[in-house]
Structures are given as structure tokens and as C-alpha cells.
Amino acid sequence: MTANRLRRLAVGTILAACPAFAGQAAAQLIPIRTVPVATGDQFLTTPAANFGMAGLTYAVDDSIADGWSNPAKGALLSESSLLSAPVYYGISDGGGGGFTFPIAGLIKGDRWFGGATAALQEIDNATNFRGWPGDGERLSDASTRNLYAGGFVGRRLGSGGWSLGIGVRTARLQALDGVDLLYAGADRIDQSGSIHDLRLGVYRESGRDRASAVLVRNSVSMTHDVTYADVAWVQPNLFSPPERVVSLTTETNLDRTRTWGLQLAWDRRLRAPGWRIGTSLTANRKSHPKIPNYNIQNIPRDPGNSTAWELGFGIARSLDGTTAGLDVALQPIRSDTWQEAEDPVETTNGTTIPSGGRTIENDFSFLNVRLRVGVAHEFEKVGVRLGLEGRSYDYTLEQTNNVNGEYRTQDESWIEWTPAVAAVFRLRGVDLHYGVRLTTGTGHPGVDRGIVVNSPDSGGDFVVAPEGPLTLADATVHTHQFWVRIPIR
Template identity: 40%
Template sequence: GLKTVPVATGDQGLVSPTKNLGIGGVAIALDDPYSDPFVNPAKGVQIQKIQLFSSPTYYNISDENGSALTMPLGVMVRHKNIFGGVMLSVQQMKEPPRQTFFWGPWIENSFVDGSALRNKQRHNFYAQGFLGKQISENTALGLGIAYSGLKAVEGTEFLYANSNSVEQSGRVWDMRLGLLSDRPARQMEAVLFYHTYDMTQDAKYPYWWANPDPIFGYQNFEDITVHNRDLTRTMGLHLGYRQPINRETGWNIGGIFTANYKDHPKIPNYEIMNIPRDPGNTWAFNFGVGISRDFAPVRFGIDLIFEPVWSHTWANAESEMISGIGTIISAGNKTVENHFEFTNWIFRMGLEQHPINNVFGFQIGIEILQYQYWLDQDNYVVPFSRSQRESWMEWSPRIGLSWHFPTVEIGYTAKVTVGTGQPGLAFGNMFVSRAEFDTSDIILAPAGSLSLQEAHVLTHHITLAIPIN
């Protein structure tokens, strides 16, 4: 997802099994037989047997900033020219402890820990499946559907840093149609997809008000609820190409192109941003090249992806208003416009040693994400214009181990992500308003330059694959 703040996020969306996680997630020129069918349903044609699988995942954000445990269970099958798979997952998330800051005539600099007021465990449910058919010797067609029922999205509460609590509820739908042409000389694929992210967020803020009680005086507190909706619709096309360079040595080269159009009719009014009620739209592209070698006893791969993105968000006047220079802004006209231009890069590299003595193998890899964007903001109310540039890098080294037995395959990957944290707004040495990330895009215009309290994310991922025949 897109980011305009360097948030420390866990692997909440890591619910599918994957073989290439330990080698950096390399995917352009190297197959991942576990996760490929959930990305392009037509790749389910490569299933050779009935297989049960599970991929338990646990992650923890440092300094008690959140954690989650995910337990998936699924099956992949093929019968003649028909293939398919289904996976169900439950997820338990532990929210970070929260503190609420109060001001009042008799309360100064008081922090109240809100974590004891309610259960801090939240549960999410995920379901995804695919179904396809081999329509010719070298061609397959597949359809995939995924659904997520969410009661928590990692870090959303820290986007409302001064609130007592944030109640979340929503769903995610993903539908995709995949086509695969796999010939000895080349492999080509195409995926059409539609994705909807729809969440509601009810943030409760403490409110103190004066009570002229002659005995107890000023004593009244109540919660004010701010209702927000986060809605994004994405339509896209993904194209992939791969061909061998040298069959005898196992070298391959590949490329990808992805185009996304995102509609943001509802963007929440997060505390870190300075303009409320921002709808908008985004055009995002991926251009990637990859090289790999799959030649026993070694699998090796490198991916390099360039991601240019253009995003436009704005705020509309709810009623007629007068600007700071006396001009009239009619209801419905824009009061603010934000223009984002991203130039992001993704680098992945990894090496896998095939099972030694057909039993034990290992992986090592790294993923590096570089985010960079320019923001041009025009405020028609004050009026004024400003520009802001932000950039950061996220590093994610990982290592993996695998055990191969006749009746089961077991894989374990540990990875750590650094270079992110809890962002806020920097005013000299003052840190205001912590923020975190949710699984949707964050297209918010920060009110000023960003600061960062660094954190790291440690993830443990286990893959179990049990062939039935």
C-alpha cells in the first residue's frame, strides 16, 4: 500500500503460505508454488497433487506497539483439467497500551491509561479461494475471490493518538481474473483485479466540562465520538513475462507491469493531517525486472521495481464561506488541494540452498523499500501554498530454514523490519501525535515535517505442507 508516513507495520496481511519469504519475497523470475495461485488464480494449473497447508504467523512491534497471531488452514486440489484451492484464517491482534492526556482546572499533566477499560484483543477473519481450468496444453484461466472481516487494523488507534479508544469494523473484498500461458520458450500472465477496502472508525475523545457543584466542583468528563469512514476502491491490470536465458544453467529473466487506479471517496480525518474531509484519486504503476537461477542445489533471485504514483486529494466546502482575502467559496467548491508525486523503489534479493540430503535447507534474503514523495498543497481559504518533501527507507533482512520429509514439508522464516517507527509532526524537538499504518493506503497530507520514533517489527512465519497423494 501507499504511505505518506513511515509507520512501523506488522505483517497483518501475511495470511497466505509462501515459499519465497525467506529469500526476500523474490517473485518476478522465480516461482512461489505456495502463494502464486492466490496472486494469479491461473497459476493453480501448476498444482500437481492434493495438498493441505497451514502458515501460522506471529509478529511483534517493539516497545509494546502491537502484535498479532494468525492461524490459516487451506487445501489445494487438481482433478484432470480443473484446479482450485481455499484457505480460511483467524487472527488475534493485541493492541498497544494507550494513555489519554487530560487538561482541567484540577488536573494538570495527567495521563490515564485507557488499556484497562476494555478488552485489548481483537479478532479478524480471512477467507480466500480460487478456481480454474486448463483450457489448452499451455494455457489456463482462473478466478480468485478473497474476503476479510476486520475488527482491527494494525496501528489505526495511533492515528488518533489523543483518543481514549477507537472502535473499528469493516470488510475487504478482492476479486481477480487470471490468465497464464506457459510454454517452454516463455511464460506470460495477465491479471485483472478489483479491490474494495471499507472500514468505519469511531474514535472516542475525553471531554471535560465545568460543573458548578458547590461541593465537588469541576468533575465531569465524558467521551465525544468522532465517526470516520475509510473507503478505497482499486481497479488494476498486472502483466508478467518470463523466459529462460540459459536452460543448461537454470538462468531466467522476467519483467512485470502493473497499473492501478484508486478512488478514495472517504479518507479519515487523522490527527496528523491538517485538512479534513479529503476525497481523492490515485494512479499507481509498477515497472519491474527480475533475474533468477533455479539449478540444483541453489535457487537465487533478484527483483528491482520502480513505482511511480500520482495522487490528488482535496477538501470541499460544506457551505458558502469567505476566504482570507475576501473571495467567496461556494458550497461544494474546493477549499484545499493536495498533489502527491511518489517515486518509490523496491529491491529484493535472496538465496536458497536446496535440501541437503533431501532433508534440510536454508534461505537468506533481504527486501529494501525506498519511499519518496513530493507534496504540493494549495489552501484557498487562508490562502497559501506550500511544498513538502519526505523520504525514508525500510530494510527487511530475513533468514529461513526448511525440513523435507515424505509426509510433510516444514518451513520457518524470521524477518525483522527496521527504518520505520511511530511518525508524528516535528516542531523543533517536540514530538506530537503518534501515527501508525492500516492495511489500506495512507494518502494524508501531513500538517508539517515528519519526525520519527524508531521501532522495529519482528515476524515469525511457519509453513506446513502435507501432500495427500
């Protein structure tokens, strides 16, 4: 089957959107998933003390990572420090991997606080995407480089417990993890683009209560130059052996997503010793002015909009060096994508859809659930952390094809599990942290007609309108984070 034939069989509308820059920073960016794609921790570029506790957040502080999520919560920094947190992740069955080398600094003053980070990253493409055998592999086909930078600054205001902060992060990318699997039958894919993230935060501590708010503006701008190869065998004459003739075509796909996010959070220290409860309300509004082309009609303009909510609750207890906590989050989400006709299209009932009219409409309704449980114990020189996260995805797709007058519905659901463990070693003047986590329940998805549907998870978000019931070839993701912290005293 030729590459162009595979391209014409690509399924539905695929939407890549809104990567977050780290696990904690993703708290205000709600992921949207319609296929259980196995992707890695590309955007885990800063350390997190709660890594081994499954990322507990609602009722458990993380003084290392909270400032990246809400710049005003840099007020919770315990001390100034220098950090480096190398991360390696890999995906089984040749799904690729990556290595990230970040450095960061956190500063705590009497009134002012802040942080800065920079990271160099290498992404290893999936081994099942390597072009034609014997053609000579380009360096960019095997691995690519990404650069990250960011910072935040904030200030405590007077004696009322108020703090304000602003943070910015940016990435210059040559690869988004998983895109090499996104274009079925492609010979080569060249990616380029950037991601920008701006955050404004406020935080207040008053007695037993603490409250915070953060406003997020996140933008994704990527370009995919995709080369397809059509191969034919030509026999010049009856006495010559057949010769392979390859014709190449290159198309440019744009991926543009803009997100506004708002999160309101509150927690309280209870009167019972060591107990704390917390809750948060998060809202995202995502616009997708350009989605790449992967559908049978190959229409070059595929907009969409998504609205996502998250209501979270957590409870934790810290006593005698032991902390245990539980997070529960409910995520109702609506996502609408459609295809616009570039030229007038005649329908099967004899009417005409004008230029700019909708040819296909996809309406998704989600009700996702996330559970986290974690425990940590601190000995004199060693700390141990254990955690487990479960993410349940459930959605209904209602698809209307305005060209042929067809309507269909589809229900899909699955669960992903991520156990984690970490250890902290406190030496004289240096803290060493090592954590590992494993994600199961994902893999290389497709549909029961044998068409592969893959999409990038940039920490993240994607919406695929599958052509039929999903199938899954299991794969696992393993992530290792080792960080060194040097306190500045």
C-alpha cells in the same frame, strides 16, 4: 491538553487504502506511503515458499503462493496439499502485534486446480492506547478479532498451454492494525467493516516463454466510531476536594477506497543452464470517495484519487539445488487528495468557496524503488533460505490552501530494510517451514512541531499531508511464520 484540542491539531489529510490479503497477493496492489509508520503483517494469511527469500517473484516461482496472486497460475501447483501457517508479529515500544491462525487446501487435478483458505486473527492494540487509567479496560480495547476467507479455481485449456482462473477473498474486520494510533487523543475507537478482493487471471506457457495477466478489483469499507473525552476538575464548594468531570463525544468516520489493478507479466528460460529472467508492468487506479477526518477544518468529506505504476525486472539462476535471484522495481506514483467544503467558506481575499468546492488540495509525486535479493539451497531433508529487501520512498508534496491563499512544498524520503531467513524440514509425509523477518527504518512518525502522525498500513497504503518536516521515533517489526504442509498423494 484536552482530547478535542489534540484532535484539532491532527495533521493534514490521511488516507487509508487497499490492504492486500498476503505478501504475494500484494503484487498487484502498489503501496502508497508518505510516513514511515511501523505496522505489522496483518494480512499475511497464507504461506509463501519464498518468505525467507524476501518474496522474490519476477523470475522465481512460488507454487504455494502464486495461485493467490494470479488464480490462473494455480496451474503451477506441484501437488495437492493441506496447509496451516500460523503467523505472529510484534512491534517494539508498545506498538501492538497480532496472531493469525489460517488453514488452507490446494488441489491439483488433470485439468482443474484450486484452493481455499480461512483464518482467525487476534490483533493486540498498542499499549499506549488504553483510555483513562482506573476506568476499567474493555476487552475490545486490548484486543480484537478478524475473520478471513477466500478461494480460487482455474482450468487448463486444451494443449496450447493456456490456463484461466478466478479468485475471491473477503475479510470481516473489527480492527485494522495501526488505527488505534491514528486518532491522537481519542479515548476509545470501535472499528468495523470489510474488505473484498476479486481477481481474474490468465496464464500461458509456450516453450521457453511464460506470460500472465491478472485483473484485480479491491474494495475497503470501514467505519470508525471514535470517542473523545474532555476532562475538567470541578470544586463544588470551598470545603470539598475537586472532582473530575468527564464529558464524552463520539463521532463516526467512514473509510472507503476502491481499486482497479492490472498486471502483465512475462518470463523466459534462457539457453544458459538454470538462468531465467522476468518482468512485469502493474497499474493501479484508486478512488477514495471517503477519507476519515483528521484535519484542523474537520470537514466531513475528503475525496481523492491515486494512480500508481510499477515496472519490475528479475533474474535468477537455479543449479544443483541452489537458487539465487534479484528483483528490481521502480514505482512512479501520483496521488491527489482534497477537502470539500460542506457549507460555503469565505476566503481571506474576500471570495467565497461554494459548497462542494475545494478548500485544500494536496498533490503528491512519488518515485519509489524496491530491491530484493534471495538465495536458497536444498539439502536432502533440509532447505535453507536467506533474503534482504530494501524499499526506498521518495516524494514531493505540493499543497494549496484555497482558504488563506497559501502554497507550500515539502520533500521527504527514507529507506526501510527487511532481512529474512527461513528453513524447511522435509519429514516423512510432512513439510515443516519456519521463517522470520525483521523490518527497520520505520517507527512512530510525527512533525517537528511535536504533533504525532500515525496511520494504518494494511499491507499497505496511506497518504498523509504532513504539516512540517517529519520526525521519527524508531521502532522495529518482527514477524514469525511457521507452516505445516501435508501432501495429498
